[in-house]
Amino acid sequence: MKKNKLFLVIMLVFAGISLFAQYHRQESELYFPDIKGLKTLKCDFHIHTVFSDGQVWPEYRVLEAIHDGLDVIAITDHLEYRPHKEDIQGDYNRSYEIAKKAGNEYGITVIHGAEITRDMPPGHLNALFITDANKLILDSVEDVVAEANNQGAFVYWNHPCWKAQQPDTVVWFDIHTRLYEKGYIQGIEVVNFSQYCPEAFKWAMDKDLTMLGGSDVHSTTEMSKFEKHRPVTLVFAKENDENAIRKALDKKLTLLFFNETLYGDKELLYEMLDNxxxxxxxxxxxxxxxxxxxxxxxxxxxxxxxxxxxxxxxxxxxxxxxxxxxxxxxxxxxxxxxxxxxxxxxxxxxxxxxxxxxxxxx
Ligand SMILES: [Zn+2]
Ligand SMILES: [Zn+2]
Missing domain, CATH: 2.60.40 (Immunoglobulin-like)
Structure with a gap:
């Protein structure tokens, strides 16, 4: 009898643990199968917080990522635009540090990023896997991009189709060519917020750039007017860790999930469909x-x-x-x-x- 009671207690404890473990990833969980013997990671590499012009605290971005079923996020606060700086203390790395700590606690991989925020051309560029955002505060945008690359960053051109910067055309400028020819731009954002940019898709193919899709969320993903759901970059990596994610981005192993549609390389699409x-x-x-x-x-x-x-x-x-x-x-x-x-x-x-x-x- 005692044994049975003990067994019951153990069962209840385990049931409690498993209920708790499931708590974070119920209902809204995104699911995509693994392909090519690699892990399919659901990522959003374009996210703002109150440390630039976002409306939420960095830790919230981690909780929101859990709610939205993501594995990986990057915090990419604007380097040159910080409207809350009178109220929010901390240097240019601080939003990442706060999110990273929360990410470690909750099991979300957080990538150190920043958004280089300039007029067109060249417009806005995200730098991922940087080591020190404070060193990116430089006058010349070409120096900033060079320093980011010096830190080992993966740099990509954000939202080339954004009407605020190119109202009537979508042009690849000379400065993009200069940065590209130096090997300083490795990717391009084909999907941003609620917009798909066909020109960016074409450039990605012609210039062999990695395709990315990001939410560029400033308020909350719940409140943002996305097309049906938060845009996600699927990354096919050996592991869910920074090195493997970086390698997968370098190998252009991405698909974009936007407006209930998958965009990207034909072979990867076949693999995804098949699986x-x-x-x-x-x-x-x-x-x-x-x-x-x-x-x-x-x-x-x-x-x-x-x-x-x-x-x-x-x-x-x-x-x-x-x-x-x-x-x-x-x-x-x-x-x-x-x-x-x-x-x-x-x-x-x-x-x-x-x-x-x-x-x-x-
Ligand atoms: Zn931007
Ligand atoms: Zn942005």
Whole structure:
């Protein structure tokens, strides 16, 4: 009897622990499968706090990241714009230090960053993996970018499509070429806040730059008017640590999750789609139909558009598999001798505006 009671107590303690452990990551958890033997890390590398023109304390950014299901954040306060500086003490590293401490406590990786904030050109640039933001307070923007690189930073051009800086055009300026040719710019922000920038996607491909997507959140992610959800950069890294994340960024192993759409490299999209879907099928001889059940395990819906050249009523024209959902449908084999059915995935985008092809084997 005593033994049983002890067992019950132990069970309750364990139940309590596991409930507690689950507490932080309930409901809103984002899920994307691992691919290529690498870990899929959900990251936001563009975040502000009260130490620049943000409205929240750095520790809150870590709690918010947990709530939003992220693994990694970077604090990128403006170097040149600090409207709260009369009230907020601390040097240019302070917001990172506070967030880093909270990150260590709660299990969120926090990257040391800063936003170099200049008029166009060159506009705004994020420097990640810096070691001392205080040394980035220099007059010439070219000196700042050089110093960031000197510190081993990964530097990328933010929001080239932002209308406040380029109202009518989206231009790559001479200064971008100069910085790029020195190897000082390694990436470009293709998604920022509520905007997708096709020009940035094109430049990323032409110039072999890493694609990034960031929330650029100033208030809270709950209050921000994002398209459907917070923009996220998926990084495919060996481990969830700074070195592995940096290496993955250098290797351009990213996809962007924005407005329930994935953007990026075709091969990475294929891997993501392949690992997200579980497909089962059953042939019914009498009806001459193949019945499918497809489960989408990821947080990005999969919108399948059937080949418009198929005979009518072979298969539904549009099949939408919601995030973490499944669908049933059938292919009518009396309509023709198919080995497979071709689809376009409407919301998996490569080469700026191309929808990923997908073959459903029968
Ligand atoms: Zn900016
Ligand atoms: Zn910003």
């Amino acid at each position: 997200s879907l579980t497909i089962t099928k059953r042939f019914d001889k009498e009806e001459n139909k193949m019945f499918f059940d497809i489960t989408n395990n990821s947080s990005c819906p999969v919108i399948m558009l059937a080949d418009p050249g198929l005979p009518r009523r072979t298969v539904p024209k549009v099949l939408t598999i919601g995030a973490k959902s499944n669908i049933h449908f059938h292919v009518d084999l009396s309509k023709g001798k198919f080995k497979s059915i071709n689809f376009k995935i409407e919301n998996y985008i490569y080469n700026v505006d191309q929808q990923l092809d997908f073959q459903l084997e029968l």
